[in-house]
Amino acid sequence: MLDLRRLRVLRAVHHHGTVTAAAESLHLTPSAVSQQIRQLSRDLGVPLLEPEGRRIRLTSAAHVLLRHADAMTTRWEQALADLAAHAEGETGPLRMCGYPTGVSTLLAPATALLRRTHPAMDVSVAEAESAESFDLLLAGAADLALVVPEPGFPPVDDGRFDQRLLVDDPQDLLVPAGHPLAGRAFVRLADTAHEDWVASHRPDCDHGRMVQVACAAAGFTPRIVHHAADWIAVTALVCSGLGISLVPRLLPLAAEHDVVRVRLSGEVRPARSILTVVRSGADQHPAIRRGMAALHEIARASWDDDAWPGPRPAADAPAATGAGARSGAGR
Numbered sequence: 001m002l003d004l005r006r007l008r009v010l011r012a013v014h015h016h017g018t019v020t021a022a023a024e025s026l027h028l029t030p031s032a033v034s035q036q037i038r039q040l041s042r043d044l045g046v047p048l049l050e051p052e053g054r055r056i057r058l059t060s061a062a063h064v065l066l067r068h069a070d071a072m073t074t075r076w077e078q079a080l081a082d083l084a085a086h087a088e089g090e091t092g093p094l095r096m097c098g099y100p101t102g103v104s105t106l107l108a109p110a111t112a113l114l115r116r117t118h119p120a121m122d123v124s125v126a127e128a129e130s131a132e133s134f135d136l137l138l139a140g141a142a143d144l145a146l147v148v149p150e151p152g153f154p155p156v157d158d159g160r161f162d163q164r165l166l167v168d169d170p171q172d173l174l175v176p177a178g179h180p181l182a183g184r185a186f187v188r189l190a191d192t193a194h195e196d197w198v199a200s201h202r203p204d205c206d207h208g209r210m211v212q213v214a215c216a217a218a219g220f221t222p223r224i225v226h227h228a229a230d231w232i233a234v235t236a237l238v239c240s241g242l243g244i245s246l247v248p249r250l251l252p253l254a255a256e257h258d259v260v261r262v263r264l265s266g267e268v269r270p271a272r273s274i275l276t277v278v279r280s281g282a283d284q285h286p287a288i289r290r291g292m293a294a295l296h297e298i299a300r301a302s303w304d305d306d307a308w309p310g311p312r313p314a315a316d317a318p319a320a321t322g323a324g325a326r327s328g329a330g331r
Contacts, residue, residue: 004076006040007069009033010048011160012138014058014066025135070159070280077281084285094287097126097133098146101231102274105250105302106166107146110294118290137161137279144291145277150206163277164292167299170271171210171246172261174238174253179260181244186265193220196243200229206272207234211246214270235259246270250302274299 012022013033023033034049041048046061058066094114098107107125114123128136133145134154146166147153156163173192175182181191192215199211199222207229215222226243228234232254234245239257253259264270276295278288 002043002072003040004073006036006043007065007072008138008140009036010040010058010062011066011069011073013037014062015135015138019056026139027141073279074159074281077279078284081282081285081288084287093122093124094144094291095124095126095142096144096146096291097128097136097142099130099133099148100127101248101251102146102148103127105248105252106274106295106298109298110291113294113297114290117294121287121290123291133277134161137277143278143282143285144288146295147275147277148206148272149275160280161277162280162283163275166274166276166295167250167302168271168273169248169250170264170269171214172249172263174235174245174247175260175262176238176241176244177258177260179241179244181262182260184262187262188266189214189218189264189268190220190266192222192244193218195223196225197222198226198228198234198237198243198245199224200234201227202229205229207246210270210272214246214268217270218266218268232257248272 009022009026009028012026013019016022016025019030019033023030026033028036037048044061044065046065047059048062048065049056050059096107096111103125111123111125114121126136126142128142128145130145130147130150131153133142133147136142137145138160154161154163173181173187173189181187197211197215200208201224202208208224208227211222211224224243226237228237231247231251234247235253235257237243238245239259247253247261249261253261276292282288283292
């Protein structure tokens with residue numbers, strides 16, 4: 001009999017590249033990971049690991065098995081979803097995770113909504129950078145993740161995940177009150193070429209890349225004078241007149257900071273896509289369907305203010321009490 005838990009361990013080694021990294025993501029010891037794979041090898045009667053210098057690598061037989069692993073895991077998730085649907089899914093856990101801004105603007109209000117509409121559900125939220133969220137899903141430590149795509153992330157057709165667009169979140173220009181651009185309804189990004197900027201320089205934060213790429217598309221290199229990744233720090237620096245920045249439209253701003261959002265016009269209007277991600281085959285689990293529906297409801301509500309009409313949330317949003325549509329495909 002094939003133990004899917006051991007198969008999950010093998011997939012983790014393949015995903016992370018080393019036994020040590022896989023063990024860390026699965027909250028196991030490296031020796032436990034090696035033991036699980038050796039037992040899986042004995043169960044199947046084929047070698048799955050072989051030495052490569054001082055390290056190990058997956059054998060060709062392991063890669064053959066991995067080609068079938070996605071399909072087997074998907075069918076298992078579908079079976080779990082069917083069993084949960086049979087039990088009506090009114091109780092039980094839903095573990096959601098997401099990047100910091102997504103937690104504050106989408107996951108927190110969605111969780112509050114679920115507690116009102118389905119009080120018997122046990123919903124929890126964990127803050128995790130987008131790359132970590134994929135690892136949490138693979139390890140079975142999360143059921144639904146909110147991520148912002150970045151270079152190196154799994155492609156949308158990766159068989160292990162079901163990735164869907166939740167909403168495109170446009171960026172607005174953030175300036176201090178009293179700034180010459182603060183009174184304008186719209187501004188072209190090219191008009192900010194001579195301004196000082198505030199942006200993150202951390203490699204795990206997409207804000208700095210967003211500023212650099214958008215300004216380059218507008219025809220100039222931003223003069224980034226101050227570096228900050230935390231949004232409170234960014235708005236404090238802008239409020240103090242030390243520079244301008246870009247902020248996601250979904251981001252709530254601290255009331256004590258006297259800053260102004262200005263919408264961008266022209267050809268360069270950066271936005272970032274926010275995706276929901278679940279393990280492939282798990283999208284019909286009742287708890288996950290309800291989590292997806294709550295997130296879509298919160299995303300739609302964020303655009304109800306006519307003063308900020310932006311790109312609409314994804315059109316295939318599931319109804320609040322119905323099943324989610326099947327998938328076709330920062331901070």
